[in-house]
Amino acid sequence: MIKEVFSLYNRNWQPILIWSVLLIVPITTFSFIGILYLFDTEGIQNPTYLAGCLLVLNYALAIPPFIKLVQKDELDETMSILKGLQFFLKQFGFILLVSVVVYVMGLIGMYLLFIPTILAVLFLLIFPFFSDLKSIKDVIRHTFKKIKDENISLIGDLFVIIGLNVAIWTGIMMFLEQYDNNVLAFLIIRNVMNVFILPILYIYLSLRYRKNDIVPV
């Protein structure tokens, strides 16, 4: 699987790099500066929950062009850069509103022994990869079907995503803490980290979840 991911990256490096600069860098900048602002401002009751929402959005928003890329690559076609940006524009509102609503539901579900929270986390992990389907009912049905099919191995995916973020970010921070850095340096390091990690992760996960039912829309 890893070999397949890297060969796909190698074949389509041009759109992937341009989408990284045009989509992943602005989204990461907004979420990072938003998190800094939240923790600097006094009077906000729970900045941690809002920061978690921003981190979820940072993961989920840039996914749609990469699904389209994998689908086109399966048919031996090349994906144009502008088409991907258009597709991102069209899926933005759906992913934004649905992930905020599901995140709030997961937060409220903490009072019910964390069971809705686990379901909400799994839903937030999978549903962006089905966001190109026609109707919302289809997206929800396919997502729950995938959760049922894969059930225990999804924990592995979650560990990979959270572990990559936590391990690499803490590793870099332990090394860089001894110097005098400002916000701009941290922002650039975070951007570079996300540009390296996220496209590989998106291609891997979309190959994993959408391999069997690749239907060009």
Added chain:
Amino acid sequence: MFEMKKFLQTVGVSILITIIFSVLIGFIQIPSYGWYIALQMLITYGSLGYFAAKWNPKTPYTSAFLGATTISIMSLCISYFMFNILVFWDPAGIGRSISLAVILTLLVTSITVFIQQKRAGATA
């Protein structure tokens, strides 16, 4: 038929246009906040009305009304929970902002629908 996915698409594109426009206009320093907010409001709800008529051609007015209320309530919630501005203590202000948003969006939608009908009539 009212299409939910197209409606969410409309709201998202309007939010994205507002974000990009605000970042761009931040480079030019406008001295008064009133002009800044008026420009932002015009861009947000204008684009919302236009795309509501373009992407939901069967039910343009429902889509425009729901989108305007959704965006204004979202902005109220964000300013209360994220920026800690106590907007919910001023009910008259909430009513004013929502009604202004709805009026502006419906105006742009009706103009767009009028132009679409004129064009369809001219070609047919």
